[in-house]
Amino acid sequence: MRQSSTEWRPGQAQDFGRKPLALRHRLADSPLFSDAALETLIEATPRVRFHVNTIEREETDSRKWREGDMVGLSGRDVMAAVARGNIWVHLQCVQETSGAYRDALDSLFADIERHVPGFHSYRRSMSVLISSPRMNVALHADVPGQSLWQVRGRKRVWVYPPRPPFLPQDRIENIVLQRSSDTDLPYDPSYEAAAESFELGPGDWTTWPRNAPHRVQNGDCLNVSFTTEHWSDELRAGYAVDYANGLLRPLFGGRDLSRETKGPAYKAKFALAAAHKGWRWLTGAHGVRLKIDFRVDPTAKQGFVDVAPYEILK
Template identity: 30%
Template sequence: MTAEITAAEADLANRFPHEPFATRHNLAGHPLFSLPALARLAKTLPRDRVEYNAGDLEPGVKPEDVPTLDMSAEEVVRRIEQCNAWMVLKRVEVEPAYRALLEEVLTGVAQKLGHRSLEEAGFYDIQGFVFVASANATTPFHVDPEENFFVQIHGPKFFHIFDNRDRSFLTDEELEMSPSKHRNKRYDPSYEAKAQVFSLQPGDGLFVPHLWPHWVRTGDSYSVSMAITWKSPRAERLNTLLRANGLLRKYGFPQPAPGVNPVMDGVKIAAYRALRTAVEPLRRTEGMRRFLRGLVFGRQANYYYREKKA
């Protein structure tokens, strides 16, 4: 059976890729997302591609207040029904079976959009992020630098998403990117008056636009979900600018918002890409990735290596 995502034709025609909308999929029950398979995956991935912590959090929890867990990633998955945890397995496309699944799903979406290939549809840098969480766990308020079809595979989940065009949620400075900045963002409960809440069961999903803030909570059973992500040329250009601005701000040179000075935006994008191209060969091992993050961005860039708090 072909793995696929489906959506209303009107949503694909009128909302993609700028607004969220509900989708359906047929990945619930797929063997790649069984707990034994995910435990093996957690054991296989490099340590900086696995992040986990306690799950009973508030949407606006401060990064330094997120409790860690004193167990291995594999053990977290195997005990997810009892251990009150939240986990993300990052970049699962490095495993061929998951890569094939991601490409199969997005090829089907590209065809529904009228394109002949992933490249023609603008689906570049395809990545997969698998979320495994205990019942009543929370993913705090944050944004993602990718475009994303989010699929719910096991258990219920409630996805609260907010319009990124409304700067009352996050300022341009808060959207700047840097490994030294924790993923979690400032949150106020008053935001909920403007939230779109998608109630997801296995087989449900939604399209999450680039940089739209959201927070997520599980229901009364453990949850398995996946974000099927890519970076269109438009999204990657903005990401590069936000990374350049974040780096310059860290070293004492705050920058105007994207679009205020288009010529300077182009200069910063070109310079950052040249720097990244020079450094990329050094990032092939986990140890070098950890060293370079700490060297350039400070110790906080490796926050997910924290030991369990006393």
């Protein structure tokens, strides 16, 4: 019998996707996350599939999250910049870049589905995160189901309930509709009383309910981790409702609408969301404009230098 790549305590399988969880995995020593493999992956990742970001280490205002670039740099130079600076490199959909990461992703979800009764996932993806010592990742909310897997270094993760005031309904609608970024969320220090917090070291992983806002603070060491995203029928239904509610909000005076995923109203919203998404793809009205205002530089103190701002569509 093959060894499981994840470890579960009693009761955790039933809470998967319902509550924030802290679990263990066995990929911390995988050669996929060696320096040599990461340098190769950086160089192989196309511009459309990476982000480079920075924010002041103690900043809590997610609007201060900045976007940068690293096109043309070697993987070794990027790793050096991360090690000495204050940047966060996000290599998206690495399963599309290398079959080895696709195999690892498929193996992980096969393992999760063996442990979680009735869970079936599709449209899965893996992103690799390489981030600086004490890097602060702004409060944000993701649209698909998501888990964070720690490989090297230590970080603390704070997870907040996916409801107002932590997640105003209009904010998640705008994120789903790509009218705003996933960091467009309010923050107040009083939120900490409702947060669940986990410290992650090599071999730890954590997962949380759909859209739960979260933020991250690295320990005083370079961090390597990866995220996995997935969809299920339940997640897709919730996404469709938020999408349709965002379209309908102006017609109802900005009033919040039901997020119910059953019944005639849900079916009408699902149809509206599907039709609107189809129209956007046909007209090319999709994607998000990003303002780039810095460039990775391994010789700079913070690992980057400011540049004249310009925009890209991603």
